[in-house]
Amino acid sequence: MSDTPRDNIALLSGALPFLKRYDDQIVVVKYGGHAMGEEDTAFRFGCDIALLEQVGVNPVVVHGGGPQINAMLKQLDVQSTFIQGLRVTDERTVDIVEMVLAGSVNKQVAEAITRAGAIAVGISGKDGNLITARRALRRLRDPQTGEEREIDLGFVGEPERVDTKVLQLLIGADIVPVVAPVGVDSTGQTLNINADTAAGAIAGALKAARLLMLTDVPGVLDGNKNLIPEMTVAEVREGIASGMISGGMIPKVETCIEAVEQGVEGAVILDGRVPHAVLAELFTDAGPGTLIKR
Ligand SMILES: Nc1ncnc2c1ncn2[C@@H]1O[C@H](COP(=O)(O)OP(=O)(O)O)[C@@H](O)[C@H]1O
Numbered sequence: 001m002s003d004t005p006r007d008n009i010a011l012l013s014g015a016l017p018f019l020k021r022y023d024d025q026i027v028v029v030k031y032g033g034h035a036m037g038e039e040d041t042a043f044r045f046g047c048d049i050a051l052l053e054q055v056g057v058n059p060v061v062v063h064g065g066g067p068q069i070n071a072m073l074k075q076l077d078v079q080s081t082f083i084q085g086l087r088v089t090d091e092r093t094v095d096i097v098e099m100v101l102a103g104s105v106n107k108q109v110a111e112a113i114t115r116a117g118a119i120a121v122g123i124s125g126k127d128g129n130l131i132t133a134r135r136a137l138r139r140l141r142d143p144q145t146g147e148e149r150e151i152d153l154g155f156v157g158e159p160e161r162v163d164t165k166v167l168q169l170l171i172g173a174d175i176v177p178v179v180a181p182v183g184v185d186s187t188g189q190t191l192n193i194n195a196d197t198a199a200g201a202i203a204g205a206l207k208a209a210r211l212l213m214l215t216d217v218p219g220v221l222d223g224n225k226n227l228i229p230e231m232t233v234a235e236v237r238e239g240i241a242s243g244m245i246s247g248g249m250i251p252k253v254e255t256c257i258e259a260v261e262q263g264v265e266g267a268v269i270l271d272g273r274v275p276h277a278v279l280a281e282l283f284t285d286a287g288p289g290t291l292i293k294r
């Protein structure tokens, strides 16, 4: 059944407190590779971002592209493995990662937002000194000996410094920044950064009002696959330790924790394939995902 004009007026009027709350605030939206889905999903996402810009919110989009990188690696017959949700990245892989993220995916996302009526500009973390990173180190416990050892993930980066100048300039000119998660270290080496981590670092540096992490599950699910609507930092840590939270969900929740600890008001993990998930989260009381708070 379609909405009547009266329904539409009630909806608009109900959104007023939320419009006021987010007026001129920065909202960082992490758009995961799995959430991108088909052409119409990407266009709907573009429309939601254009709407945010139109009503006075300042959206900043940080996108992923894991599945798109996988497809290109497969095409080029390059093997790839993940450790703790991070892609082990050798010299050949880092070139392909940059080509896919800062190339095709970045331009597609910016184009979808521009087609929907806002002006979006795609950049990577290498542009304008946006993300300076250091090589990421991870420790793994040997299941047999119980000993911990350091793992070399190759050209994988962890943001060390975020220079928000270029983002502030774009935001000030009513342009939506669309950021590919690639950075450089102090020697100029390109580093592959997990998109969740990049989004969290940018949200923290901008002191965003909200960090929205769009993925392909409704949020954090418990052992029975039910959605957990809210989690504290301690509950998230427990979830990782028990194995309830695993794989690609680990960098996501860790990012949310860091972001709220850096002053972001709230971080939410939600299903980006659901039509207008971003609008439902920001402009209604019925936020659809998992809110992580201090
Ligand atoms: N407790 C959990 N709740 C929901 N998803 C989980 C959980 N633990 C692991 N996951 C996995 O994390 C995935 C999301 O991470 P990822 O695939 O990296 O998404 P994206 O590409 O959006 O960054 C889910 O598809 C799911 O397979």
Ligand SMILES: CC(=O)N[C@@H](CCC(=O)OP(=O)(O)O)C(=O)O
Pocket: 031, 032, 033, 034, 063, 064, 065, 066, 067, 069, 085, 086, 087, 097, 156, 157, 181, 192, 193, 194, 195, 196, 248
């Ligand atoms: C180091 C690392 O793992 N980088 C990621 C960057 C892309 C990403 O994070 O994309 P999603 O958000 O779609 O997963 C990768 O190479 O897949």
